[in-house]
Amino acid sequence: xxxxxxxxxxxxxxxxxxxxxxxxxxxxxxxxxxxxxxxxxxxxxxxxxxxxxxxxxxxxxxxxxxxxxxxxxxxxxxxxxxxxxxxxxxxxxxxxxxxxxxxxxxxxxxxxxxxxxxxxxxxxxxxxxxxxxxxxxxxxxxxxxxxxxxxxxxxxxxxxxxxxxxxxxxxxxxxxxxxxxxxxxxxxxxxxxxxxxxxxxxxxxxxxxxxxxxxxxxxxxxxxxxxxxxxxxxxxxxxxxxxxxxxxxxxxxxxxxxxxxxxxxxxxxxxxxxxxxxxxxxxxxxxxxxxxxxxxxxxxxxxxxxxxxxxxxxxxxxxxxxxxxxxxxxxxxxxxxxxxxxxxxxxxxxxxxxxxxxxxxxxxxxxxxxxxxxxxxxxxxxxxxxxxxxxxx
Amino acid sequence: xxxxxxxxxxxxxxxxxxxxxxxxxxxxxxxxxxxxxxxxxxxxxxxxxxxxxxxxxxxxxxxxxxxxxxxxxxxxxxxxxxxxxxxxxxxxxxxxxxxxxxxxxxxxxxxxxxxxxxxxxxxxxxxxxxxxxxxxxxxxxxxxxxxxxxxxxxxxxxxxxxxxxxxxxxxxxxxxxxxxxxxxxxxxxxxxxxxxxxxxxxxxxxxxxxxxxxxxxxxxxxxxxxxxxxxxxxxxxxxxxxxxxxxxxxxxxxxxxxxxxxxxxxxxxxxxxxxxxxxxxxxxxxxxxxxxxxxxxxxxxxxxxxxxxxxxxxxxxxxxxx
Numbered sequence: 001x002x003x004x005x006x007x008x009x010x011x012x013x014x015x016x017x018x019x020x021x022x023x024x025x026x027x028x029x030x031x032x033x034x035x036x037x038x039x040x041x042x043x044x045x046x047x048x049x050x051x052x053x054x055x056x057x058x059x060x061x062x063x064x065x066x067x068x069x070x071x072x073x074x075x076x077x078x079x080x081x082x083x084x085x086x087x088x089x090x091x092x093x094x095x096x097x098x099x100x101x102x103x104x105x106x107x108x109x110x111x112x113x114x115x116x117x118x119x120x121x122x123x124x125x126x127x128x129x130x131x132x133x134x135x136x137x138x139x140x141x142x143x144x145x146x147x148x149x150x151x152x153x154x155x156x157x158x159x160x161x162x163x164x165x166x167x168x169x170x171x172x173x174x175x176x177x178x179x180x181x182x183x184x185x186x187x188x189x190x191x192x193x194x195x196x197x198x199x200x201x202x203x204x205x206x207x208x209x210x211x212x213x214x215x216x217x218x219x220x221x222x223x224x225x226x227x228x229x230x231x232x233x234x235x236x237x238x239x240x241x242x243x244x245x246x247x248x249x250x251x252x253x254x255x256x257x258x259x260x261x262x263x264x265x266x267x268x269x270x271x272x273x274x275x276x277x278x279x280x281x282x283x284x285x286x287x288x289x290x291x292x293x294x295x296x297x298x299x300x301x302x303x304x305x306x307x308x309x310x311x312x313x314x315x316x317x318x319x320x321x322x323x324x325x326x327x328x329x330x331x332x333x334x335x336x337x338x339x340x341x342x343x344x345x346x347x348x349x350x351x352x353x354x355x356x357x358x359x360x361x362x363x364x365x366x367x368x369x370x371x372x373x374x375x376x377x378x379x380x381x382x383x384x385x386x387x388x389x390x391x392x393x
Numbered sequence: 394x395x396x397x398x399x400x401x402x403x404x405x406x407x408x409x410x411x412x413x414x415x416x417x418x419x420x421x422x423x424x425x426x427x428x429x430x431x432x433x434x435x436x437x438x439x440x441x442x443x444x445x446x447x448x449x450x451x452x453x454x455x456x457x458x459x460x461x462x463x464x465x466x467x468x469x470x471x472x473x474x475x476x477x478x479x480x481x482x483x484x485x486x487x488x489x490x491x492x493x494x495x496x497x498x499x500x501x502x503x504x505x506x507x508x509x510x511x512x513x514x515x516x517x518x519x520x521x522x523x524x525x526x527x528x529x530x531x532x533x534x535x536x537x538x539x540x541x542x543x544x545x546x547x548x549x550x551x552x553x554x555x556x557x558x559x560x561x562x563x564x565x566x567x568x569x570x571x572x573x574x575x576x577x578x579x580x581x582x583x584x585x586x587x588x589x590x591x592x593x594x595x596x597x598x599x600x601x602x603x604x605x606x607x608x609x610x611x612x613x614x615x616x617x618x619x620x621x622x623x624x625x626x627x628x629x630x631x632x633x634x635x636x637x638x639x640x641x642x643x644x645x646x647x648x649x650x651x652x653x654x655x656x657x658x659x660x661x662x663x664x665x666x667x668x669x670x671x672x673x674x675x676x677x678x679x680x681x682x683x684x685x686x687x688x689x690x691x692x693x694x695x696x697x698x699x700x701x702x703x704x705x706x707x708x709x710x711x712x713x714x715x
Contacts, residue, residue, distance in 0.1 A: 047481075048480055092614035101492065102491075108472065109476075111554060111559075115553060115554075121557035121558055121559075125554065125559050126560065128559055129461065129514070131461070131515060139602070139701065141601075143599050144601065145611075146598060147701070148702075151492070151493035151512040152510075153494055163511075163526070166529055166533065170529055172618060187475065190483045193483070194484065195488060244509075245455075245510065246452065246508060247497070247501035247506055247508065247509070248501075249501040250450075252495065252498055261450070261507065264452050380492070382492055382498025382499070383510070384510055
């Protein structure tokens with residue numbers, strides 16, 4: 001089922017990715033087909049197998065609340081890009097919604113160690129909860145409107161944008177800063193490793209893919225009521241045309257091999273957008289590089305689009321799987337594709353899996369084509385699925 | 394304009410032996426937060442006449458859950474084992490249950506919910522924010538019925554972290570879960586469902602600084618928005634369910650006055666008896682209001698968290714649903 005979000009527009013984007021600060025930095029690296037995946041150096045990882053990840057270096061070095069700090073940096077860029085002074089927004093109609101999977105986990109690790117040793121807790125212990133990065137952002141901006149954290153595992157970032165658009169459409173907010181933030185930790189890497197879900201290299205949709213590679217990052221988008229944006233003469237980058245969400249209701253960690261939940265979420269988003277499948281030009285897929293996810297996604301996209309579907313790309317060979325941030329980063333990629341008519345290649349994809357043959361996968365070089373409608377899909381543990389449809393302004 | 398959303402089923406967490414066998418089976422293997430959600434959610438669906446435990450997922454039924462701290466207890470168990478044994482001893486079973494949406498996923502699988510499955514955190518206001526989000530999804534046509542609930546699992550690791558400066562609720566933490574089934578009124582009437590009340594308006598907000606001169610403005614804005622959506626004047630409210638921790642009680646009163654004055658003389662404060670039930674608190678507040686309202690009365694339910702998250706919800710007795 002679907003959510004109509006026709007009056008919500010995107011007026012600014014901000015990113016901190018493993019390539020560094022800024023949307024332009026990310027976009028340049030994606031178009032060049034670079035990968036930020038390398039051995040982990042940010043925390044002790046010698047006993048983690050595999051120990052590859054896409055880390056952010058040199059951006060946040062002295063803030064224990066890494067997830068919150070990354071979100072703040074991305075928010076500043078998004079607001080600057082939107083030419084929006086947060087103090088000029090009615091605080092009661094200014095909201096924040098942020099997706100995260102394990103935001104404060106490094107502080108949690110430090111607290112656990114301190115508690116076990118009987119030593120004093122870390123100074124930032126109050127920033128452990130998953131809602132803490134959104135609170136930090138909302139306090140920094142002086143928001144008095146709705147503030148929430150979406151918790152849909154790896155679909156959290158996409159769900160955050162959907163919620164923000166809904167708040168704008170329902171008239172509850174004029175402006176919502178929406179996106180996701182997640183950071184790497186031993187907790188996380190050891191966890192995905194013990195599930196045997198990881199690999200040294202991410203190869204989305206490749207026949208030789210072995211698993212995902214984790215990453216970290218933050219991405220924020222200024223989601224604004226179209227009339228509010230027009231009144232202040234803002235440059236509209238894209239419109240959130242529709243959003244959808246659906247549960248697999250099949251398995252807690254494995255995706256529905258028939259792609260049921262993902263297909264329902266996509267169909268709901270398209271219905272909400274009043275967009276027919278043939279009108280979609282580009283899909284930013286979840287594309288983790290795990291055998292099951294990519295096969296599931298091919299089935300789901302095939303169900304929706306048939307054999308002559310849109311161009312499909314995954315970001316995760318370049319920046320890894322950034323979990324709660326992934327959907328937000330991918331939304332930014334969609335905004336860039338809408339603006340430039342360029343679709344980046346899927347890094348790591350060399351030999352497309354015959355099981356994914358239904359997909360028109362972009363690989364090797366960027367593809368130039370007009371993009372009027374883009375779809376971003378996300379799926380996660382516990383059978384969570386979310387999709388958003390973005391359109392050119 | 395009132396939302397036109399009615400409540401057709403409600404439940405708090407129940408004893409495991411009171412659960413249907415398929416739910417009990419999943420609950421036995423699930424982590425604590427999911428157990429709470431399964432108990433309350435399945436109970437609410439059964440009360441609404443929408444229980445179903447087999448067949449394909451039902452795409453028109455969704456779930457929206459609120460939780461302050463998610464799987465904190467499971468995170469702690471997984472992390473302790475990881476710290477003691479290293480990655481070789483990391484538990485895949487525990488790690489898979491560390492995502493906060495595991496509870497919604499378990500409920501979706503057990504009760505065949507194939508529509509939207511959303512988990513939100515807004516501190517101790519999570520439950521009421523979840524109710525508001527569910528009404529928004531229904532209003533947008535995203536589902537024909539949604540289980541909206543809240544829950545938090547409380548145990549020693551969470552209490553120890555809170556004592557270490559993590560979170561001061563102003564009251565003892567308490568474990569609970571509660572859920573309601575929400576449906577558009579026309580749909581509920583059409584299928585002859587029992588109507589136990591209505592959600593006529595809901596809104597959430599934020600208080601960036603409880604010490605500031607403007608403190609209470611976020612809550613006042615949320616109350617005004619909820620009342621406006623409900624088409625109800627503050628003077629028409631029969632009661633208020635208060636939620637603020639003791640240090641913030643005065644600000645809550647101030648915000649209510651700023652939102653419209655004419656405060657009702659009746660008020661309930663379930664947290665005084667129950668403790669701070671975090672994600673469950675707002676939904677328990679809704680149930681408390683429904684228990685105290687006459688069939689044609691409306692009440693205002695509040696949720697207030699020291700984190701800054703606040704929410705307001707206008708509920709009505711079954712004969713004031715329109």
